Amino acid sequence: EVQLVESGGGLVQPGRSLRLSCTASGFTFGDYAMSWVRQAPGKGLEWVGFIRSKAYGGTTEYAASVKGRFTISRDDSKSIAYLQMNSLKTEDTAVYYCTRDSRRWLQPSPFDYWGQGTLVTVSS
Amino acid sequence: DIQMTQSPSSLSASVGDRVTITCQASQDISNYLNWYQQKPGKAPKLLIYDASNLETGVPSRFSGSGSGTDFTFTISSLQPEDIATYYCQQYDNLPRTFGQGTKVEIK
Numbered sequence: 001e002v003q004l005v006e007s008g009g010g011l012v013q014p015g016r017s018l019r020l021s022c023t024a025s026g027f028t029f030g031d032y033a034m035s036w037v038r039q040a041p042g043k044g045l046e047w048v049g050f051i052r053s054k055a056y057g058g059t060t061e062y063a064a065s066v067k068g069r070f071t072i073s074r075d076d077s078k079s080i081a082y083l084q085m086n087s088l089k090t091e092d093t094a095v096y097y098c099t100r101d102s103r104r105w106l107q108p109s110p111f112d113y114w115g116q117g118t119l120v121t122v123s124s
Numbered sequence: 125d126i127q128m129t130q131s132p133s134s135l136s137a138s139v140g141d142r143v144t145i146t147c148q149a150s151q152d153i154s155n156y157l158n159w160y161q162q163k164p165g166k167a168p169k170l171l172i173y174d175a176s177n178l179e180t181g182v183p184s185r186f187s188g189s190g191s192g193t194d195f196t197f198t199i200s201s202l203q204p205e206d207i208a209t210y211y212c213q214q215y216d217n218l219p220r221t222f223g224q225g226t227k228v229e230i231k
Contacts (some may be wrong), residue, residue, distance in 0.1 A: 035220075045160075045211055047166065047220040063219045064125075097167055108215050110158045112179070114167035119182075 001027040002113045003061060004098045007056045009118030012088055020083040022098030030054060033101035035111060036083050038094035048096070051081065052107045063107035066092075095119050126150050126214050129182045130223030145226045147212035152192050156216035159188055159197045161226075163208045171210075172197065187214040204230060 002014040008020040022034065035050035049062035051072045060072050081098060095117040102112035127150040137143050147157065159172040170179045172188035175195055185200045201208055207230060212223040 043214070044225045045162075045222040047213075047222070061218050062203075085212075102173070103171075108218070110170055110173040110213075110215065112170050112199060113159075114169070117167055 001020040002100070002116035004100065004113055006096065006098050006115040009096065009120045011121045011123065013124050014088060014090055014122055017084070017086045018088065018120060020096055020098075020120070021119060022081040022083075024079045024081070024098075024100070027032070029074075029079035031104045033107040033109070034072075034074060034081040035099045035101060035108070036072060036091075037097045037099055037111070037114075038080075039097070039117075040091075040094045046094075048083070050101065050108060053104070055104075056107050060111055069097075069112075085120070089119075090122050093120060093122045125219055126217050126221050128212055128214055128221050128223040130212055130226050132226060133224065134227040134229065136229045137202050139202055139204060140229045141202045143206075143228060145210055145212075145228075146196040147190075147197065147223050148188040149193045149195075149214055151219075153214045154214035156214055157188075157190065157195050158213045158215065159204075160211045160213060161208045162211065164230050170209065184210060195201045199228075202228070202230070 003025045033052045036048040051060045069087045073082045097117045098115040099111035100113040101109045103109035129148045155175040157175045160168040162168040209225045209227045
């Protein structure tokens with residue numbers, strides 16, 4: 001069974017940093033691109049960014065709203081994807097979801113599995 | 125960025141009704157269009173991929189159609205468990221963008 005479990009959320013002051021983790025199980029993690037999607041309280045879904053698999057260069061792409069502040073990385077030996085968030089702003093307050101791109105041969109592709117989400121609150 | 129415009133933003137229908145949601149892309153995205161269902165307090169779930177393909181395990185009352193810029197999502201017979209917000213999402217170009225969502229309620 002595919003599972004994605006996010007951790008690392010919490011309350012953080014503006015300007016500080018936080019690192020989220022997404023621990024995967026039930027599939028060959030290294031074969032898939034992984035993405036992060038967020039949802040501000042009462043709002044819609046916003047794609048944050050993704051990291052391709054090593055077979056596709058392991059490169060990353062980001063939304064303009066987080067580019068230069070957020071960094072996605074992966075440790076295939078541990079089946080974990082990370083979201084390093086620096087210079088946090090109040091508008092980054094959201095539930096952050098880890099997702100899997102469904103197709104190994106097409107990156108990006110639809111998100112077929114999602115974690116339960118972790119809440120990040122940026123407030124002084 | 126490609127803008128995805130969903131309508132309506134909310135709707136109320138009776139059990140057994142046919143429900144239709146539309147999604148319009150600001151430019152041609154071929155069939156790179158997905159539909160997700162999000163129930164309150166839960167993560168989204170993929171229902172339809174590539175505009176018209178039903179994800180494994182999803183009930184056949186859900187369907188999708190369209191290509192290019194105009195897409196439609198249909199629930200053929202609304203059930204109480206379908207109460208949720210539905211989002212379209214394109215993946216033709218980065219950044220991947222979502223529609224603003226359609227909240228479906230029971231009348």
